Amino acid sequence: xxxxxxxKCKVCNYVFITKVQLGxxxxxxxxxxxxxxxxxxxxxxxxxxxDYSVSFENAEYGHVSAEANAEIFSLSTELPILKQTANxxxxxxxxxSPFIALTGIIPLNIFRxxxxxxxxxxxxxxxxxxxxxxxxxxxxxxxxxSEAKNNFFPELSNNLIKNKELSFHLxxxxxxxxxxxxxxxxxxxxxTIRFLYKATLTNIQKDKVVLDRLDTELNTYINxxxxxxxxxxxxxxxxxxxxxxxxxxxxxxxxxxxxxFNDEFLITTFSFEELRDIYKDSFELLARASIxxxxxSNYLRNNDPxxxxxxxxxxxLTEFYNMNNGNKKDIISKVPLLQKYxxxxxxxxxxxxxxxxxxxxxxxxxxxxxxxYTDLKKKDIFKEKSLVDFAYLTYLMNxxxxxxxxFIGKWNYRxxxx
Ligand SMILES: [Zn+2]
Numbered sequence: 413x414x415x416x417x418x419x420k421c422k423v424c425n426y427v428f429i430t431k432v433q434l435g436x437x438x439x440x441x442x443x444x445x446x447x448x449x450x451x452x453x454x455x456x457x458x459x460x461x462x463d464y465s466v467s468f469e470n471a472e473y474g475h476v477s478a479e480a481n482a483e484i485f486s487l488s489t490e491l492p493i494l495k496q497t498a499n500x501x502x503x504x505x506x507x508x509s510p511f512i513a514l515t516g517i518i519p520l521n522i523f524r525x526x527x528x529x530x531x532x533x534x535x536x537x538x539x540x541x542x543x544x545x546x547x548x549x550x551x552x553x554x555x556x557x558s559e560a561k562n563n564f565f566p567e568l569s570n571n572l573i574k575n576k577e578l579s580f581h582l583x584x585x586x587x588x589x590x591x592x593x594x595x596x597x598x599x600x601x602x603x604t605i606r607f608l609y610k611a612t613l614t615n616i617q618k619d620k621v622v623l624d625r626l627d628t629e630l631n632t633y634i635n636x637x638x639x640x641x642x643x644x645x646x647x648x649x650x651x652x653x654x655x656x657x658x659x660x661x662x663x664x665x666x667x668x669x670x671x672x673f674n675d676e677f678l679i680t681t682f683s684f685e686e687l688r689d690i691y692k693d694s695f696e697l698l699a700r701a702s703i704x705x706x707x708x709s710n711y712l713r714n715n716d717p718x719x720x721x722x723x724x725x726x727x728x729l730t731e732f733y734n735m736n737n738g739n740k741k742d743i744i745s746k747v748p749l750l751q752k753y754x755x756x757x758x759x760x761x762x763x764x765x766x767x768x769x770x771x772x773x774x775x776x777x778x779x780x781x782x783x784x785y786t787d788l789k790k791k792d793i794f795k796e797k798s799l800v801d802f803a804y805l806t807y808l809m810n811x812x813x814x815x816x817x818x819f820i821g822k823w824n825y826r827x828x829x830x
Pocket of ligand 1: 421422423424425426446447448449450451
C-alpha cells in the first residue's frame, strides 16, 4: 500500500510531498534530506495495519499542503528506492507506485516471510539473548548454561562441564540462529564462510594441542575473550536494529553477495552519521581480529603461527601486529582464501577518510565524497560512494562480525572437547 503525505520542513518551511510505501514493518526509522535547505529530517513510521502514523522530529505533517508542483519523495522502510523516482516532478503516474519496478529484482514474498519469521523469533527470545550476553560478559558460566538450556537447547545434558568453552559455543550458535533467520539462505551456504574456515580451522579443529597453543600465542596480541564479547554486542545491535537494514537486505536477496551497485538506489532508513558509527566499530574489531585469522592461516600452511615465509618477508606475528591497517590488508590479500573471504571489506582508504572526517556527505543525493590521500599533491582527489553502497558494506561487515563470533565459538568448543 502506498500513502501520500505532505511534509513541511521546520527549518525552511518548504512543503513537499512524500509517497510512503507501507508493508509489514511495524516500526522503522525514516531519514531524508529536505529538498530545499538540505537539512536532515528524522522520523519514524508506526504501523498496525490498516492503521499507520508518521512522526517527525523536525518536520510537520497532516495540516500542511504542498503546491501542485512540489517535489515528490518516495519513502520506504522495507525496500530501496530507485533513484530516478526520488524527485519525480510532474511524473505522478510513475511515482504512484515507485516500488513496483523492484519486484523484478527482489523476490518480495521470500524476503517478507523470512523477515516476519525473524521478527516473531526476536520478540520471543531477545530478552534471553541480552541476558546471555551479559552473563557471558560477567563469566557466569553456570547461568549461561541454564539460560541457554531453558530457552534454546532443552536437549543439553546437565552433566556437561559448564565452562567458558561451552558457553562461547552455545552463545555463538544462538547469535547465528537469530541472524540466519533474517538474511538470505545463500549466506549460510555461501563460500565466504567456508573460505574462512578452510583458511583457518578446518584441518586443525580436532588437534586440541595446536588449538591451545594458538590460544596462548594469539592472546599475547589481543584479548580474544574480550573481542568475543565486543563482537556479541555488535551482533546484538544489528539484531535490534535490523529494520533499518531491510532495504539493503532486500537487495542481497536479489543480487547476491558479490553485487556491485551503481548509484541506482536510495534508502530512507539511515543517516550517514548513524552508519558511520556502526561501520567504525565493526572495522576496528575486524582489523584487530585479523591477527587471529592470520595466525591460524600461517599454522595451517607452515605449522607455525609466526611463519609467513610463503607469502611475505615478515618474520613473526609481532611485525604484522605493528603494521597499519593498509599494510595488514596487503598481507591478508596474499592468503588466497582469506583474500576471498574479506574481499573489499577492510578498505582502509574508506576507514581512514571516514575516521578522520575527510568526507563530505550530500544528504539529498545520498552521496559520500571522501578524500583518501594524505599526500599534499593528492589532497584534493576524492572518491565517491553512494549511501546504499556504504550501508551494504556495513551490512556485510556485520555478517563478518557474526562469522567471528562463530569462529571463536567453534574454536572454544574444540578446545573444550575432552
Ligand atoms: Zn528545509
